[in-house]
Amino acid sequence: MAASTTVSSTSSAPVDPQSPGAVPHNQPDVHDLLCTVAAPVQWLSRHSGQTAGGVEGLYIADRRALARLTVTIEGADVRPIAGALTGSDSARFLARLFGLGDATGDPTVTLERHRTVLPDRGVERLTVVNSSRATLSTTLILAAGTDLAPIGLVRAGYPTALVAPEIRTGRDGLIWRSEDGYAASLVVTEQQTVADVAPEAGTVSWPLTLEPGQSWSAEVTVHMESEPARSRGSFVPLPVADPDALLTVPQVHSADHRFDEMVCTGFADLKALLLADSADPGDAYFAAGCPWYLTLFGRDSLWAARMSLPLGWRVAAGTLRALARRQGRAVDRATEEQPGKIPHELRPVDGATWLPPVYYGSIDATPLFVVTLAEAWRWGMPEDEVRALLPAAEAALTWMAVFGDADGDGFLEYLPGNTVGLTNQGWKDSDDAVRFADGTRATAPIALCEVQGYAYEAAMQGALVLEHFGRPGADGWRAWAGTLAQRFRQAFWIDDPDGAYPAIALDGRKRPVDGPASNMGHLLGTGILSQHEESLVAARLIGPELFSGYGLRTLSARTAGYNPLSYHAGSVWPHDTAIAAYGLHRSGRTEQAARLLSGLLAAAPHFGGRLPELFGGHPADTGLGPVPYPSACSPQAWAAAVAPVALTVMLGLRVDIPAGEHEQHPPRQFGVRELSVQGLPVGAHRTTDTAP
Template structure:
């Protein structure tokens, strides 16, 4: 028996507006294989969408993508054409996905001197497989499927979910879970005709909903001397607009879905990092992300869900998430993350610095105090002064930092480290959170600032004593401490997250910067998650040698904040080379193969795209190149461009609620308006 395999994504076309998405082959066919289908929330509603003209498949010649929500599939219908060399019957099939709906228009263009009489057929097949089943390489609805013909289409139902197809002027034939829409047409000479259908889904079990695009983001423009950055920014912002969503309980609070197709929902860590990177475009997404996460902040200790008082959640699903073959079963609201709580605090602090209204910040201060207390009282589960994690259920996530795959924390020889695990970057997040939290408490006249500064100072001292490893090539921080408090010695990108947090001395920061810039970590297409000299390194390993755009962007920002501009620029240039290779839609991750060995970046074939923090990485790179430093309390937005990066003209940035335009000339002189 063939073992089921997770679908690959790299060569499929996606059209999306959260929380709906459609995946197909390059010609628009949805054949039910792999990822292909039309999805709403976490359900594949349609597993088949096929188009024929007079019973033949059109011959595909091009696919266009004017925006994230739209694709245009262009093909030829030579079976009804004449026999000359020039094709004169063309099909333009436009597919658009908005929240809860997919619509297609099929335009047949006839350039012949006589009419054509094609029969246009669209074959639909209902599926209703849960996303987790699709990801496991399986199929099948949890409920029987019914298909009922209507006066102008068909209605599919499965359980409480209803999908209504409307196809004006078509003939509809229903067979079991399938339906065929047929138009018998006459296309006059040198003319065109359009046929359309749409499907709308009603899923009362959905926990997420669509959100309107941001008008502030729509006003953002960037022209740069490096055209790759401008192209990446344009594509990234368009994708981010399509990833905006809310929960059904709080429709007013918008956040960014982590990524399509697997993570099309609220993820604490992912949504926080994306909002943090996007602060130069305004504080609205940060403020609403903070609020929605605060509304779910832990209030009690529940072992099964990993909830604890003050803790920020990890992910939200409409039902329990089962990962077949891995023994993982996560509850619908799951708190198994060690870093989201500290990151929530740093987002609140940074949003305040970028001008989040004081009243909105103040409303979240009780949640800030609870989050700080979680770091001290629960995050440090064994009282050693470090934040660590361990899954106590036996079916939760074994690793609970951002590298959450089961094999991500390794010793240099490739063997796995035993938990509880204290990750190096989590200590840095906690340090930065304690310092930033203290500043907020003091600014708003609340108690505890001095105690949290003292807590941070103690953490910094303990970190320096416990995490550093001597090495002939220069000392470096361990990725983690294991259950016996031993230093796990693999060199990884995690150490780059320490930069800019304040947990390192200037000398330590320089050692880390030098290590990151070396060829074992810098692939030329971004930062490898694991050094190529490590025993467990593999360029197509999810967390053991691949490159993640957001990971590299975090490190670029940290390098810039600590003054290591040459190293920051080297890694940023690698990301731009990768972005160019992926047509500026950066995937979740890509291979760690060196740029010296391959002319274009090699895809990680199961990577999500678009991914919120991969898209937001473009704005982080822009911020690092401009040298942006915001302090709304002092009324200053400092701009210190990296020398030699060329001209830039950026408008639609926002500081303290007001639009800002910045221009940089060839000499590095800055003009603001």
């Protein structure tokens, strides 16, 4: 639903987004928009460069500072020619001014827009070039507007009203003010021509006279001029001071330009998605993704940090500390907080919509916290920083055994604690994500297979860390993990005509949910499977029912509930495929891992090298290419983090700094030829790695 064009003194929504059932099921399409980002700022527009309503706009820390910015030229039809990203934070657009210039088929008068987003503003430079043989006289009109709406309302499709603009002091632009304390400002800079600012129309215009060969330029800057004071301790996404100090990006060259483009784009997007913790700006984390999730998510930020450990341990350390500060301390049914539990999602108080500002509805973030700490230690996180997080890790382990097992059956399961929380609380968190093969939805409490793998790995790796640092409890957690693995083998393994495989989950009646799903790929490398079981899972993953040719389908194409354009029941998520590939690599099946990644490599050029959050699960041989999912985020942190995982697999890299290990065993098949990587950080050193 597009935003209303009604002018009002403030933004409003006719439906209370805090009410039960206000889940955004009709979020707008964004797959055909271009997104530039320098977190916490993002700018979405059409490929023409026009920002023309709907979900489009410049967002600063989850508030829309600009909803419209369109250019018209008197006497001309502005016809787009090209528009593309020139970096994660920049884009260029070129349009022909049809009707002006020479009477030939050549475009002789053009408009170029050069857009850049910074961590606190958006900037666009407009340039008109007269390449014709005649003098050009016209007027350029820039129309601007905003609703100052929180992104949650935009995502939910609620209509919002434009705020009436005022003229800025000094008459150099426009300013918009909302009743809840926000103010956004548009400032124009142009030395050649005096601009005419008309607040009643929301326009800035310039009369132009250009001789043949002349050009004219103006710069427009939009930023938040003020925002309401927030209570002490409230969560606010902040820009990082120095992204280069947090991520060490190696130089990558190979004989496959698709690989180089995918990897380099992923590295750039990871840097662009970095945010700082408002409680300690020295700690950084990856925002989950644009446009909907430019904030801290327990599961998403942990997975992205873990997948990105080949680029350094600092973001993982910052993510762990940011989440530990907000680790559960009490039992609260409204937010689903429990002692030791890691939160799912955080938003500013005035930016939350249907979920609480700090919401704990995640079954997997807590074991993933422990696993990420252990992995970061292996990749060189200093021991004093690891030691400081051990109390949080111990609390997380205790949560698994005490609160994670809601009904006492020995498995981690979720049972939503209130009417406004998430129905499903694993990474596939849509209502219809957990299905039987006949299409029936599973009912709670639900024990997901991959969560048992995470819990097993957390207990085993947590025991190793505790033992190394002289803390008690290691033997107890190893015994707990052994019992979990035994129960898992008895309860989750089932058969179909293709053989044995682990069910996606157990439902509330303890029945295995038999729709074969990509979740089983997350079990690889956790240790909960035997070598034989891992071989069965590996064979299932690369079979045609799950592997589309471009990546892993979230649900088997043979099930009744399969839909290639379902959010979690048949689509392909790049991070999901990469996690399975990483698990195959960790279990010694590097060539099968490379085969899965080769699918993503084939898909990436269709998205300009920037893998989106998800895309359709259609077979690769349809001729359509990978089909975009309309509301997918792009860039998305864990999709961008496919890049360091791909690098790890294609190099056959294994690192354990405390054990003094740094091994490299590139795959013989499905690898990337002539791969050279310079400046890869391993502990305190930078290495040069190559693969044939």
